[in-house]
Structures are given as structure tokens and as C-alpha cells.
Amino acid sequence: xxxxxxxxxxxxxxxxxxxxxxxxxxxxxxxxxxxxxxxxxxxxxxxxxxxxxxxxxxxxxxxxxxxxxxxxxxxxxxxxxxxxxxxxxxxxxxxxxxxxxxxxxxxxxxxxxxxxxxxxxxxxxxxxxxxxxxxxxxxxxxxxxxxxxxxxxxxxxxxxxxxxxxxxxxxxxxxxxxxxxxxxxxxxxxxxxxxxxxxxxxxxxxxxxxxxxxxxxxxxxxxxxxxxxxxxxxxxxxxxxxxxxxxxxxxxxxxxxxxxxxxxxxxxxxxxxxxxxxxxxxxxxxxxxxxxxxxxxxxxxxxxxxxxxxxxxxxxxxxxxxxxxxxxxxxxxxxxxxxxxxxxxxxxxxxxxxxxxxxxxxxxxxxxxxxxxxxxxxxxxxxxxxxxxxxxxxxxxxxxxxxxxxxxxxxxxxxxxxxxxxxxxxxxxxxxxxxxxxxxxxxxxxxxxxxxxxxxxxxxxxxxxxxxxxxxxxxxxxxxxxxxxxxxxxxxxxxxxxxxxxxxxxxxxxxxxxxxx
Amino acid sequence: xxxxxxxxxxxxxxxxxxxxxxxxxxxxxxxxxxxxxxxxxxxxxxxxxxxxxxxxxxxxxxxxxxxxxxxxxxxxxxxxxxxxxxxxxxxxxxxxxxxxxxxxxxxxxxxxxxxxxxxxxxxxxxxxxxxxxxxxxxxxxxxxxxxxxxxxxxxxxxxxxxxxxxxxxxxxxxxxxxxxxxxxxxxxxxxxxxxxxxxxxxxxxxxxxxxxxxxxxxxxxxxxxxxxxxxxxxxxxxxxxxxxxxxxxxxxxxxxxxxxxxxxxxxxxxxxxxxxxxxxxxxxxxxxxxxxxxxxxxxxxxxxxxxxxxxxxxxxxxxxxxxxxx
Numbered sequence: 001x002x003x004x005x006x007x008x009x010x011x012x013x014x015x016x017x018x019x020x021x022x023x024x025x026x027x028x029x030x031x032x033x034x035x036x037x038x039x040x041x042x043x044x045x046x047x048x049x050x051x052x053x054x055x056x057x058x059x060x061x062x063x064x065x066x067x068x069x070x071x072x073x074x075x076x077x078x079x080x081x082x083x084x085x086x087x088x089x090x091x092x093x094x095x096x097x098x099x100x101x102x103x104x105x106x107x108x109x110x111x112x113x114x115x116x117x118x119x120x121x122x123x124x125x126x127x128x129x130x131x132x133x134x135x136x137x138x139x140x141x142x143x144x145x146x147x148x149x150x151x152x153x154x155x156x157x158x159x160x161x162x163x164x165x166x167x168x169x170x171x172x173x174x175x176x177x178x179x180x181x182x183x184x185x186x187x188x189x190x191x192x193x194x195x196x197x198x199x200x201x202x203x204x205x206x207x208x209x210x211x212x213x214x215x216x217x218x219x220x221x222x223x224x225x226x227x228x229x230x231x232x233x234x235x236x237x238x239x240x241x242x243x244x245x246x247x248x249x250x251x252x253x254x255x256x257x258x259x260x261x262x263x264x265x266x267x268x269x270x271x272x273x274x275x276x277x278x279x280x281x282x283x284x285x286x287x288x289x290x291x292x293x294x295x296x297x298x299x300x301x302x303x304x305x306x307x308x309x310x311x312x313x314x315x316x317x318x319x320x321x322x323x324x325x326x327x328x329x330x331x332x333x334x335x336x337x338x339x340x341x342x343x344x345x346x347x348x349x350x351x352x353x354x355x356x357x358x359x360x361x362x363x364x365x366x367x368x369x370x371x372x373x374x375x376x377x378x379x380x381x382x383x384x385x386x387x388x389x390x391x392x393x394x395x396x397x398x399x400x401x402x403x404x405x406x407x408x409x410x411x412x413x414x415x416x417x418x419x420x421x422x423x424x425x426x427x428x429x430x431x432x433x434x435x436x437x438x439x440x441x442x443x444x445x446x447x448x449x450x451x452x453x454x455x456x457x458x459x460x461x462x463x464x465x466x467x468x469x470x471x472x473x474x475x476x477x478x479x480x481x482x483x484x485x486x487x488x489x490x491x492x493x494x495x496x497x498x499x500x501x502x503x504x505x506x507x508x509x510x511x512x513x514x515x516x517x
Numbered sequence: 518x519x520x521x522x523x524x525x526x527x528x529x530x531x532x533x534x535x536x537x538x539x540x541x542x543x544x545x546x547x548x549x550x551x552x553x554x555x556x557x558x559x560x561x562x563x564x565x566x567x568x569x570x571x572x573x574x575x576x577x578x579x580x581x582x583x584x585x586x587x588x589x590x591x592x593x594x595x596x597x598x599x600x601x602x603x604x605x606x607x608x609x610x611x612x613x614x615x616x617x618x619x620x621x622x623x624x625x626x627x628x629x630x631x632x633x634x635x636x637x638x639x640x641x642x643x644x645x646x647x648x649x650x651x652x653x654x655x656x657x658x659x660x661x662x663x664x665x666x667x668x669x670x671x672x673x674x675x676x677x678x679x680x681x682x683x684x685x686x687x688x689x690x691x692x693x694x695x696x697x698x699x700x701x702x703x704x705x706x707x708x709x710x711x712x713x714x715x716x717x718x719x720x721x722x723x724x725x726x727x728x729x730x731x732x733x734x735x736x737x738x739x740x741x742x743x744x745x746x747x748x749x750x751x752x753x754x755x756x757x758x759x760x761x762x763x764x765x766x767x768x769x770x771x772x773x774x775x776x777x778x779x780x781x782x783x784x785x786x787x788x789x790x791x792x793x794x795x796x797x798x799x800x801x802x803x804x805x806x807x808x809x810x811x812x813x814x815x816x817x818x819x820x821x822x823x824x825x826x827x828x829x830x831x832x833x834x835x836x837x838x839x840x841x842x843x
Contacts, residue, residue, distance in 0.1 A: 081720055099710045099718055101783045120701050144520070144523035149526075
């Protein structure tokens with residue numbers, strides 16, 4: 001957009017020359033942004049490009065060092081999230097801002113609960129929550145349910161309902177659909193389009209290109225803390241946009257797959273008739289060495305439980321697990337990672353299950369492999385050092401040093417640390433639970449290549465992803481789960497978006513596509 | 518899930534506290550030579566209520582994911598203060614009561630300020646303030662002594678209509694006038710939110726600081742109510758260090774028995790009251806079984822351990838091991 005164009009319109013919200021530094025790191029440099037009512041404005045960029053900082057400044061979470069913000073043409077500064085919220089800016093954060101021990105209704109009404117005689121009116125609060133949930137298309141969620149009992153995708157819907165309940169004029173969605181099921185995404189999109197027609201300004205941050213293509217009116221690309229370009233949606237091709245984001249050519253996102261014949265190896269990991277209550281039913285599968293097997297289907301159909309069951313986290317599973325053809329009982333994560341099975345699990349929630357955030361990068365990296373670098377219980381510092389250096393180089397982890405808290409790294413780099421931590425043990429079986437959620441394109445690409453390299457080096461890989469493109473691009477075979485069962489197995493060219501969606505919904509059509517391979 | 522199951526889920530900790538108390542109290546009464554008479558109930562209530570006030574105070578702070586190691590000392594300090602000023606004609610007595618309660622609130626508020634604005638760890642801040650409060654108590658009452666308006670004391674530790682222990686009525690009034698309004702207020706909500714996830718609470722624009730400050734201040738108020746009752750019960754003031762520390766530590770046991778999570782964000786002062794009565798009963802139990810005094814501390818510990826274990830039985834049913842850490 002040229003300067004003349006920008007001045008011709010009168011934006012609802014404008015940001016000028018905004019900069020923010022954290023220590024010596026420039027998170028945002030002279031950023032400009034115009035947000036118009038009745039528009040969906042997509043913000044694109046890799047992790048660490050400055051998008052999160054931009055949003056945090058708008059939402060009053062952090063203060064800018066320089067620059068000004070104008071709302072309706074008047075200068076504004078937000079000292080707290082409450083102040084931004086009062087000015088009509090609501091934010092759906094990627095890192096969920098829900099309070100786990102409170103109920104859904106408590107959370108939705110948290111900013112300004114309805115009161116009678118000074119006390120919170122819980123009946124009115126439930127009514128508000130029910131209405132907000134219905135507006136967000138999530139009326140399956142009970143307002144009295146405790147947030148901590150809900151799966152991630154439902155929590156994200158609550159988060160969206162919560163933002164809507166504050167009746168905002170500007171709604172910011174930061175990776176708001178990253179954990180949602182396909183059905184939810186469709187509902188949320190319908191809601192967002194309705195809000196746009198009602199005159200709201202929407203800021204939409206996503207790493208999913210097809211979502212942006214469907215929703216956005218305007219796009220702004222950020223790179224290294226600066227806004228690189230703003231343009232009307234649809235005027236640039238996907239690969240042009242991606243090049244703007246990463247500043248280099250974008251090709252061969254997915255590494256080539258080997259021929260099927262090349263991976264006709266004996267199965268390394270097998271399970272037979274695996275069951276767990278009503279969450280997993282009669283699961284039989286096998287993964288050969290050198291093979292990448294995907295788990296597909298809608299979110300919450302048992303994929304996560306399956307990985308946890310294989311990794312020895314669940315109690316009371318039935319059926320049998322075989323490693324290299326020999327039956328094994330894996331009763332705990334410690335047993336799973338022991339040398340006989342040499343399993344690794346890359347968890348979905350890196351913040352709680354993968355990393356100890358306040359501890360340093362070095363400590364996090366070497367935790368899982370301490371027994372490999374110690375003798376008689378004493379850690380061999382030089383062996384540890386060597387292994388860590390190797391991993392940091394192999395995965396290209398960007399960090400200011402090994403002795404800073406891992407929580408200070410960007411999301412993509414945190415995830416690399418989780419993966420590196422497990423790779424240090426040379427696992428022969430790698431289980432991945434949606435490892436690229438909320439991670440930028442560049443890092444994703446590196447991860448795909450890493451997965452294939454691991455497989456080529458002889459590992460058996462079981463890979464759950466909510467992103468169909470990943471399953472299509474990365475996997476030799478895909479098992480689709482529905483209601484705790486494997487309903488379809490897709491192979492080679494049979495792994496198509498249509499086949500994945502049809503079998504995920506467990507409708508006809510998946511069959512035809514799947515067997516066409 | 519139907520409505521009542523959500524309710525059950527919300528109240529699980531409190532109901533567990535109630536169940537543990539009823540179980541222990543039933544064992545106690547069944548073995549008491551006199552059985553459940555009005556006298557036995559009155560004595561049990563009076564002793565339990567002291568504990569219950571301190572446990573309620575502890576609950577408020579624990580909900581914010583803090584801990585108050587000065588509650589027992591506020592309890593002792595207000596006892597010593599009351600033994601000076603809750604005396605004489607009705608009007609000076611009433612003013613004395615107000616002053617004692619205000620003193621408790623000031624103590625709680627100081628804790629709150631140190632933790633919230635001084636950014637001290639609650640455990641360290643309250644060890645320090647607890648020592649200060651005990652020091653003040655010692656200055657007020659270097660030797661046990663003093664007195665209290667005995668008419669008021671007898672009325673509040675006696676019986677209503679000949680059967681209901683009036684101390685229980687006072688406790689119920691504290692629940693109705695302090696706890697329930699707090700729990701249903703915006704500040705109370707903020708205290709829960711801060712305890713459950715301070716970061717999420719901040720992002721949501723919750724008044725975290727005011728919520729926590731209210732929790733600490735009201736904790737001081739409730740501890741002072743306990744201190745007043747101690748005075749009514751003993752007619753005297755005594756700066757007893759062991760007693761103050763004992764009440765502090767047992768208040769933590771009581772909140773756990775009552776289903777309040779030490780990680781914050783979960784639980785109710787009503788549960789803590791049941792927990793306090795259950796904890797109190799562990800002591801009484803040893804009397805009815807006529808245990809050698811030498812063995813009492815040890816056995817009391819064992820009984821407490823069993824009681825706490827009953828509360829965590831639910832963990833044995835967990836099928837996903839990750840749930841253990843939630």
C-alpha cells in the first residue's frame with residue numbers, strides 16, 4: 001500500500017514507528033500497521049519475526065519503547081491488558097490465557113463478571129457464557145465444566161468465546177486455530193466472517209497459508225522485527241509470500257520419500273489389539289525401521305492416547321507391544337527409553353511435558369541423555385559438552401547461549417531443544433505428537449528433513465499431526481483414527497487431502513481413494 | 518454430564534473433608550464414655566473452632582498459591598492484645614473487639630504488601646513477619662495474664678437454646694459474612710485466578726494484586742477471630758510460642774484434609790473447616806483410647822498420615838500417569 005492509499009482511508013487503529021527491544025535483541029523495529037473496521041487483516045511472519053511482540057503491545061501486555069498508537073485518531077497507551085480490553089481490543093492468545101481451575105463460565109466472564117449486590121451472579125454468568133459459546137459455535141461445551149478437564153481444542157474454543165464475550169471492536173487471533181479440529185475451524189471461520197460484516201476489525205495471525213487465503217482482506221508480512229510489505233490479499237502467490245517471510249527461496253518443503261520397496265524391512269515397533277478403556281480400541285499397527293508412519297484423523301480420536309500408551313504413560317492398557325518382533329512390557333517412560341526399546345516421545349505441550357522452562361538450554365538438552373555421558377553417576381562434562389555442541393549444530397538451534405533459560409527462546413527453537421534432547425539418546429523408535437504446532441515455516445521445513453534423515457538412519461517413526469499437508473508430505477503410510485480405532489490405512493500416492501478428510505470423518509469415499517494407491 | 522455431577526466435581530474436595538471428619542468424629546463419639554452429649558459437643562466445638570478460624574485464614578492465602586506461616590502468630594498476638602482491651606463495660610468491650618480484629622487485618626495486610634509489592638516469597642516473608650508478630654505478643658504479655666469480658670466470653674463459648682454450641686454459630690457467621698462474600702466477589706475470583714495461573718490471570722485483565730491483597734488481609738482478620746476465641750476460651754492472654762507454631766503447621770494439614778490444593782486455585786474454606794475439625798479430632802481420639810501421653814505425638818502423626826492418605830486415594834485410580842502431576 002502506498003502512503004497516499006493509507007491516508008485516503010481512516011483506519012480504526014494505527015501504529016506508527018513502534019519499536020521494542022528486549023535486552024540487546026530488537027524484537028520490533030519501526031513497525032507500522034493500519035487496522036480497518038470491517039476487515040480481516042492477516043499478519044504473517046516466521047516465529048521471532050516480531051508478530052507476538054506487536055500483538056502484546058496492542059493488547060497492553062508489554063509497553064513499546066518508541067512510537068505511538070492511535071485509536072479512532074486519538075493517541076492511546078495501554079498500561080495493562082485490562083486497559084486494552086476496556087478500549088475494545090480483545091486478544092485470543094496462542095499461549096492460552098485461560099485459568100485451569102476455574103469453570104468455563106468463570107473464565108469467559110473473568111474480565112467483568114455480572115454482579116448482583118456486589119457479588120458475582122453465577123446464573124447470569126452461565127447465561128453469558130452459554131451465549132458466547134453459541135456465538136463461537138461451541139455449544140457442546142458446558143459452562144460449568146472445569147477448563148482443566150477439557151482437551152486442548154475445546155479450550156481454544158473457550159478462549160475464542162471469551163474474547164467474543166467482551167464485545168470487542170478489534171479482535172486479535174494469534175494462532176487461534178492451531179489446535180482446532182477441521183470442523184471447529186469451519187465454524188470459527190464462519191464466525192469471523194460474520195464479525196467482519198458486523199464491522200469488527202480482525203487481526204489474524206496464522207502459519208497456515210490456506211486459512212489466510214480464505215479469510216484475509218489485507219496481509220502484512222513481518223521479518224526480523226520489521227514490516228516488509230502490506231498488500232491486498234490474493235495479489236501475491238503463496239510462494240512469493242513465503243519468500244517475503246523467510247527472505248530466501250522456498251522450495252522443496254518436504255524431502256523426497258524413498259521408494260516403497262526400499263523400506264520393506266522387518267517391523268521395529270508393533271502393537272496388537274491395543275486397547276485402553278473406551279479411548280483406544282483394538283489398535284494393531286507396525287512401523288518398520290526407516291519408515292515414517294503418520295497418524296491422522298480429527299483431533300482427539302485417540303492419537304495422543306496411542307502415543308502415550310506406547311510410551312508407557314497409561315495404566316491398564318490391554319493387548320501387546322512388540323519391539324523387533326519380541327513382546328515387551330513397557331510400564332513407564334523410563335522403561336520406554338531404556339536401551340532395549342530406545343523410544344523417544346516428542347510431546348505436544350512442550351511447555352509442560354517437554355521442557356523445564358526456567359532451567360538453562362544446556363540442562364534441558366542433557367537431561368534425557370545424562371546416563372550416556374556419565375560414569376558411575378558422575379557427569380563427564382567434556383562428553384556432555386561435545387554432545388550438546390553436536391546437537392545445537394545439527395538442529396541449528398538459535399540461542400544467545402547455552403546458559404540462558406530455555407523459556408527465553410522462541411517457540412520453534414524451544415521445540416528444537418525438545419527434539420535435540422531426545423535425539424541425543426539415539427532413539428530407534430521416535431513417537432511425535434503434533435510437533436510442529438505453532439512453529440514457523442522455516443523451522444517446520446528443517447524438522448521434516450530431520451525426520452527423514454532419522455528414518456534413513458534406521459529409526460522407526462510414528463508421527464501424529466493435525467496438519468494434513470504434513471501427513472501428505474512426510475509420511476510413507478498414514479493410519480487414520482476415528483473414535484479410538486484405526487479406520488483406514490493410506491499408503492504412498494493414496495495419501496491425499498481428500499482421502500484423509502473423508503476417512504477422518506469416517507464417511508464413504510475414503511475407501512475408494514485409499515485403495516487407489 | 519448432568520448438572521449435579523458438575524456440582525459434585527466442584528465440591529469434591531470439600532465433601533472429602535466432610536467425610537473424613539464425620540468418620541473420625543464417629544469413631545471418637547462411639548468410644549467416648551459419655552457419648553454425644555451437649556457438653557461433649559460444646560467442648561469439641563470450642564476446641565475445633567479455634568483451629569477452624571486459623572485454617573480458614575490459611576485457606577485464603579493458599580488459594581493464591583501462597584502460604585502463611587504467620588497465621589499462628591497473628592492468632593497469638595491478637596489473643597494477647599484481646600487480654601488487655603476486650604474488657605469492661607459493653608461499649609469499651611465492643612471497641613476492643615473491633616480493635617483486635619483491625620489489628621489482625623493490619624498484620625495480614627503487611628504480609629500481603631511484602632508478598633505482592635515487596636515480591637518476597639510468601640514462605641520467607643511470613644516466617645519473618647510471624648517472628649515479628651510473636652515478638653509483639655511477647656512485649657504485650659511477657660507473662661501469661663490479663664482478662665476478658667467474661668459475660669461475652671461465656672456467651673460465645675456456651676450454648677444456644679441449651680444444645681447448639683454458640684462458637685459454631687459464630688463460625689457459621691464468619692463463613693456467611695467473610696468467606697462466602699469473598700468467594701463470590703470479583704476480588705475472590707481474582708485470588709483464585711492468580712493461584713491457578715497468574716500469567717493467564719494477568720493476560721485476562723484480572724485485578725491480581727488487589728485479589729491477593731484482599732486474601733492476605735482477610736486471612737489476618739480470620740486469624741484474629743481465632744485469637745479472640747482463644748481469649749474467650751482461656752480468659753487470659755499468653756505469648757505461647759509452641760502453641761503459635763503448632764497452630765500454623767496444623768492449619769496447613771487442615772487445609773489439605775479439607776481438599777484445598779497447596780498449588781493454589783482450588784478449594785474452599787468450608788472444606789478447611791472440616792479439615793480443621795478432623796485434625797482436632799485426631800488429638801481427642803487419643804484421650805478416649807486412653808493412650809499413654811508419651812505416645813500421643815507419634816500416634817497423632819500416624820492418624821494424620823492416614824487421614825491425608827484417604828484424601829489422596831483418588832490418585833490410585835488414575836490411568837494416565839501424567840494426571841498425577843496436575
